[in-house]
Amino acid sequence: MNTEQVISYINDNNIQKVKFAFADVDGILRGKVISKQKFLDGLKGGYGFCDVVFGWDSTDAPYDNVDVTGWHSGYPDKQCYIDLSTFRMIPWEDNVPFFLADYTGPDKKALDVCPRSLLKKIVDECSALGYIAQFAQEFEWFNFLETPQSLQDKGFANMQPLSPGMFGYSILRPSQNSGFYNDLFNLLTQFNIPIEGLHTETGPGVYEAAIHYATTLEAADRAVLFKTAVKEIASRHGISATFMAKWNENLPGCSGHIHQSLWTAEGGKNLFYDGGDVNKMSELHKQYLAGQLYCMPHLLPMYAPTINSYKRLVEGAWAPTTITWAVDNRTTALRVINTSEKATRLETRIPGSDTNPYLAIAAALASGLYGIKNKLKLDIEATKGNGYANKANGVLHSNLFDSATAMQNSAIAKELFGEGFVKHFTQTRLWEHRQYAKSVSDWELKRYFESI
Template structure:
């Protein structure tokens, strides 16, 4: 055995795990993989999956044959999935002692699979390492609790809390409103502690039964793994309490959307010191260039922040959602907020990503934009003072079709993320959009059926 696998072997035995869920993330963020008895998993040291699973859409369909066979081996060969020793988590809700083990993916020659979201993030992190930098991130996850609903044509409703009443109105930061779901969140925190997830604060957000859970700042890859596990854990805890948890970007028409805000900073690997503030505590040149890169390149990677048709419904003024790539200090009306902090905690909060985004890809895209600003020495625009909602930046695509076109036409993004990834991701999202366009909505039936 090698050292990492020895570590994993010991962990599984110590926790008396009898089943292992071997998972990889597809481009949409859905976990794909196999469930194996622990003995079989340890014997095989991983699994094999067809690379084509990474090209599935949210509906389970595959991209069109022309792009499918252009990107993949015509024989639809397997990729080699190797377990990540420090990405293993217990499943507290399972009947049998079970663990999730996240896997990295390689071809038969040992090369990383370009379509793998985890590999995309690792590629971006290597860019930082090559410069002697290490990015630090702190994600914030927003989501709604709703009544369970079996009919997708019906609007979602807020669930009943401990009081027996469904929440109405908006109760941003209300302690009482958050406490309505104490039993559920006691389970969430207990389960996440067992899993080793670095949860920080719980906040009641603006919408009815809309919540936010913040993660402590840390390593970008580790936190992307944690968010992947957390979203499933949150949904399972909700089901246990007979409600649903959704990370859909805009689940309720007249209510605020749900985001995955990403706070990001950078430290010098050699010294361990942050590089976003100068000795006098002011913003460093590298920090300003980082912001400049975000401003320039976010429009080119927006599909990695807003991956679905529904994602773009979130971008509305006056809903605490960004409609621009302006930046400002302590300003929630801009897409790029610089919170008040000590010099050591100088950071920028990217408010563009939705809660529905694949965490690996959203973090990768956000860090890549900042990196490009630093190496290209991109100057940001002037910081916005006051309200910025009216500054709807024309560089920001307003539909997923426009966003996908901008992404595939950007040579810089293709150069850094790879032609195969960009083509595959755009193809998956276009296939989903074509599927969406074939659906006749309840609005059309309500107002057009007998009126036009």
């Protein structure tokens, strides 16, 4: 809808309130419900929003090491702008109108640290090269018969999963929780997050959903909204959903794999496909893949942004640990899927479900385009067999401190995303490491309390 159509819709349907939100650096939606008049008044000039949302972490603790805002600046307002193309009605909230926002104003000068604004810049670069990128993210997550209060009361221990045991691709489990399962599929689709597939994964109470592919920004919008929407729908069934990458050391982690391909701007041709190649990969596809392999060590925090991310990236846990690629191999970092011309694509398997989709997709697209711009050769051979055992091209950093430090010092990262973003983002990741480093864990208490 254009501005006039939105205004007409609001007036014609006697709508009195609107909800809008934007994603912070962790991918957490921050927003407000505003009156009809406030909404209409801000359509051109934007809406003042306290910039503390880019100056605190996921627990609302203020960073002490970032420049963009802080006690030194007084936490002023910055103007955010609603993107009218994101208009949706929230079906589980009496069809309240909803919009996504970002910090890309009329002058196109985005706040350096706004994830959605950053992705829009990468999409513009892709368009300038003459390509349309199609993306989709899939998510795994665990569900518990808990409320926010019960989780606090239990200290996040002895939580009751939605269903017991390991039962991947079960037909029985969804039937036993059909109200929740059907609400997920139906309400998400009504919320313009079309679901291709929804099933149980292996683990107690774990589900996986594949979101239908779309152009880059729309795909990222769907992925960001998906996680919050699932949590809201779950809460209406007395369920708490978590998108932690690894909530239990004895259970599988939760992935957030990214599927992608490049298409012609006209004619709808998949530029990743070449039927004459042994792997049905075009030269463009190989350059794109080579770019991701090359940039991977420089951008890892954008794929694995939390302390917990790296508990999933361990050998034998269905998540990659090496800089590898192969055709239809789920042990490598990059998996080529070439089942048909239309379906030929690249799957980036590093991200967990804890990623900020805007940043993870920006990393994938920007590094792929880097390979195309620089005509990188795919001189790393496809892995045969176990990707964990193929360390010839290096391994991924095993912790957030090392990966954030590498990105902080990376000329490649700054070239792709600008010094402002890289400085701020890596500062927030190093803050996250410091909060973890000073904490005392249950593991330490159990191991040392009595014996040391």
